[in-house]
Amino acid sequence: MEKTYDGRPTLLLVHGAWHRASCWAELQAVLTAEGWDSRTVDLPSTGKQGIPTAGVYEDAAAIGEQLRSIEGPVAVLAHSYGGIPVTQEAGDHANVVHLIYLAAYMPAENESMYDIHGLPAPEDLSGVFPLIDDPRTSLYGDLPDAAAEAALGQLVDQSLRSFAQPVSRAAWRTIPSTYVVCERDGAIPPALQESMSAHAANVERLASGHSPFLSAPVELSAVLRKVLTAVSSGD
Structure with a gap:
């Protein structure tokens, strides 16, 4: 059946480090109920089995494959590390109409x-990057204990290469973008988010921790609806 368009872009949701596409399930349920179409992608730098070896460019290629499979306009929502391969790849796709960086690297x-953290890159890029300190607090500080434990149980390895490889392009220079600052983030300091948000055309804020797609999916959906309604209307 041929898809009909109502002016709303499809949302491509790009997860962050140590996560898989399944982390978006609660947000996708809210989006679907509100009439928004969304897709996800599993980045190859995150390994469910074995040690992942892929880096930024393989992740970018996976994002590109998904973008080519979507008919009509697309808005790309990148969370945390996901902002890096999105920045690398999205500019190559004419159907991408907006970028949304959710507590994301830009x-x-x-x-x-x-580089963003002012650290020297390691010479040996093999192996994995250790899981962030105190992930219960850093990633899921505003989640109830049971939900946080479930989320922690889904985390996987993340390749070191993905954190150390630089982007060669910056899609936000040519595609309109919004940065969503998570004001209670324990993983990426809000001050760093504010600094990166200077690259964006628009800034929104959520009084949430690092993972509002789990802790505040309704509130996050409201922000997305605000941003994407403006995109659809051409404002």
């Missing part, structure tokens, strides 16, 4: 996550 050309 690098300029030749910047990696190490």
